[in-house]
Amino acid sequence: MKNLRTIILFAFHCTLFTATAQVGAPYIHDPSTIVECDGKYFTFGTGGGGLISDDGWTWRSGGVRPGGGAAPDAMKIGNRYLVIYGATGGGLFGNHNGRILTMWNNTLDPESPNFKYTEAIEVASSDGMEDCDAIDPSLLLDPTTGRLWATYGTYWGSIRLIELDPKTGERVKGNVEQDVAIDCEATDLIYRDGWYYLLGTHGTCCDGVNSTYNIIVGRSKSVTGPYYDNVGRDMLKGGGRMVINAGDRVTGPGHFGRTVIDEGVEIMSCHYEADFDMSGRSVLGIRPLLWKNGWPYAGDRFHDGTYEIESERRGYSLELGVNFVRIEQQRQGGFRRVDPNEPVKPIPDQQLADVVSTWPTGEIAVRCSDYMFRPHQHWTISAVPEAGGFLGGPYCKITIAGTDRALAATENLELTTVPQFNGSDEQLWRIEQLIDGTYRIMPKRIPGQKAINTKYVIYSAGDSTPTLAEYDFNSDNSKWNLKRR
């Protein structure tokens, strides 16, 4: 009986739910790069405080960051967490004398007995007259050198780069701040594949649905710049290539943060100045981070819908292992024998009702084959809110469109479909867009295994044979294209 109740509940929710922004109470401005600590996720925002999530999908307030000020950043260095933030400045009360401070904590979890910030120390400042307003700091621990860098600044003057000591969080002695960009704020510095990327927030914030905030990027082979955009324009001349802007009922993405989940699986965090579905509030946004020709851009938010699931391996489509049902058609013959005077007429798509009676009623295996836009090749993917989520997305069910027949993982690492979705973990799917725009699709749990699955994905064993196997970004067998139908 329990199953039945769940099904009803799910059916009810699915009609209302669109998998868009984060759920819970994700209200924040200028979220710091998401940091994992003791199995929870944390991000801090402007003004103090921050968000906590147990699964990376449902967020609540409760983060603790003293000092106020604007746009902090946080990262784990060794066994400790370094938090950097700006105090005062930011044009509030006409004031541009900002201070950048760092402080450490052994944990970010305010419920931990080890939670205690060290006294904040100043690492940079602006005196209110110079061409800089020292707010909005961000951190980069350079993986190639182990050196710690911070950028800060806003529209009021330039964005500046300084070096910090990764052991103490203090400014490196003798380090002279350097201008690296203008015309942006809430910057972030990242490193990938030989390039340093400086991401800035352009446009105007804090005007609700009319905010024009957007995120731009320039890159350099050296952390100290110069940072050029894709047409060779220096960020010191206002250059920058768009990473994300408004769309999909959210406006004003700002304050970039990058999190690498797995090889080829990256997300970017930001806030939207206004979510049109949430009273125009400023909320946390998490989007797939994609890379094209060495440039980052935000992937779209994934929406519930009906999709073709196409293998990157050969281009075959995931389908139910049922008989191919031919569509009857009056034969038109070879092109010479067509009567050009006879009017053309459309042929309707094959409908589920045309074929469903030919399908078995129990479990049906899946396979891959040529996509012929037939009912057994159309999958409805929809979030299952009660199932929670992972960093950046909700668990989904994958059902044959128009039915409740659900894709499921089996104990022996194969795939099947069951006639009725029942909410169990092997029928829940974690869908993540990879940096090349393809997707990986993994079951929440493999039957018989205790742990939540983070390893096995739908995988092309052969062109026609999908299975579950270990994720490998370097193999197209791990990758799928989701095409909206």
Place this chain on the structure above:
Amino acid sequence: MKTLNLMFMLGFPLAVTAQNPIIHNQFAADPTARVFNNRVYVYPSHDIVPPEGARQDWFCMGDYHVFSSENLTDWVDHGVFLDQKDVQWGNPTGFSMWAPDCVEKNGTYYFYFPNGSRIGRGFAIGVATAKSPEGPFTCEPEPIKGISGIDPCVLMDNDGQSYIYWSGMGIRGAKLKSNMKEVDGELQTMTMPQRPGGNAPEGAAPRTFTVAGQNMEGLPDGFKEGPFVFRRGDWYYLTFPWVRGDTSNGANPTETLAYAMSKNPLGPWDFKGIIMAEHANHCWTNHHSIIEYKGQWYLFYHHNDFSPRDDKRRSPCIDKISFRPDGTIVEVKPTMRGVGVSPATSRIDVDRYSEASKDVTTDYVDTLNYFRGFYASLPSKTSWLRYGDVDFSGLSADDYLSVSVKASANTELLLHEGGPKGKIIARVPITVVSQMGNFRRDMSGRWLTLTAPLQYIPKGVADLCVTGDSLSIDWVQFKNRRDYFTPITSPTARPDDEGFIRRWMLLEPIDNPEANSNLLFSWTYLQDNLLNPSKLPKPLPAMPRDGQKVKYGKQSLIWHAMESNSYNVRLFRFADLLQKATYRVCFWAVTAIDCPEDIPNVRLAAGSNGASMWWIEPAEGRTAENDNPVLTLESDRRMVADDGMSPRLTLKKGRNIIRCAVVNGPGLSDFCVRFVDEKGNPVTNFEIKN
């Protein structure tokens, strides 16, 4: 520049200029100063907080740093040059690297230092040599034979003979051999009775020692250590920390600095008295050196400024010292100000003042980290403090003052030249509580960095005086404002290498008070305000003259010829320099370019903060016919190079006038403009004449 280069080379510049103490980022005791190559080197011992396992309530020094300066103000830390682990004969974990000395002979630097022996408990004195005063120093494998004691000091006499002095069973001295590593003369065997109450059993035989040199005769009773001997004229001075107080009643009097004089380097000595009295805060030790540098004599000594609760972590200080005609020394009162001239553009810790009204107090900025220094509190209208010797050269009227202050209510700080009645250099209103609409800001009791323009700039070196009522001050710093514009000296200019036009006639900003958001600047808004003849400045000359006045409503505005130092023309700074409104304003800019021929098929490429309109007009000026802008950047713009482009156009042979208007709300107004060809390359074959 030499100092600067050296600092960059070594990477250890100290951000603060020296008041007392002179080293702000670590402890450093027993400062022995020496002059090498016209530069002062200080070889202190290096106090540290005892690590776990070391005795916690005792001196703890495991290595040596050397610092140097050529102005006694900027000190360079050359880093560690000798560690206790590098001393073969020493205890590698003894933390007993006490007060050292360093002298130069024939291009070799001889560093003398005491250390606990590897075996046993006594101190010996080692030598390390180097070819540079900064090291690296190589340590001799054995300590100097015949010296058991601490606090070595070496005198290089004028006749080439060297002497070494140390403390151990009183203060002793001896000739050094010319190799500087051995004592000259026979070692004597000395017997000492067992110390009453010592560890030896009653009736034990007296202790015997092999000892070099001789006792320095003529010194007063009482504990003495740390000899420092120098020669001035015919006089030799033996100076030393000395406990003069009475210890018989169980009191614990502390050290003075005292001295004796003689015509002979090894005495006998004629005791003369005190150089510096006991430290007022009962810091038990003092230890010193005396040098002449650039015609002035200086006393280096130490005090526990950054360790007020533990007098075994000390910091070096400097004060001037002077002599009477008879050669005796004038007693030195320790100052917070110390010596040297503070450049006005350095961060000046005025809390280390030279003199102040009686009600002024100082305290630590951070009692968890004393190295963060001090601040001074001025409690009343009549409070003042004077900080001596600030070098104001290099400041100009555009420069400004930056100051770190806190207060509990709105007040004002004034900076004067010389004293509290001196000319006012700057006036800093301190607003700690303010209200903006519904937002109330309360910064009472918090440190604020505030800036203020300069009303007056003293000439050369002068004293700085701070007055203020109910406020605290940490530091002041004068700052050179960046030069955003250069005066125009040549009749023509060219675009820069990237084609940006930097020379303009700029009109003082027109107030536009309703422009609270840049989203206002729609196409319609720009049409209504920048194309409407009734809303334009009058007259709007084709090519204004520098200094020409125009009317705009009630505003009387002046055109200024300006050459920007950057590719972008910083309108905000232009207005700021003229002390005009900087936000919610509209700027007009005009320039004339002369083309040697028709330049077809180019585009005007511009960026602006915020919205802007651009015209290209014939020399005769704007008419109804050519009123159409070639480019409009509307709405919420930022100054991005090549943000917008005009349609393809032809720059006519001869004079073309480029005009723009930039409107802005809250941002830093600026624009940049150039002409580019079909491929986006800059067009530069024209002259700018205005």
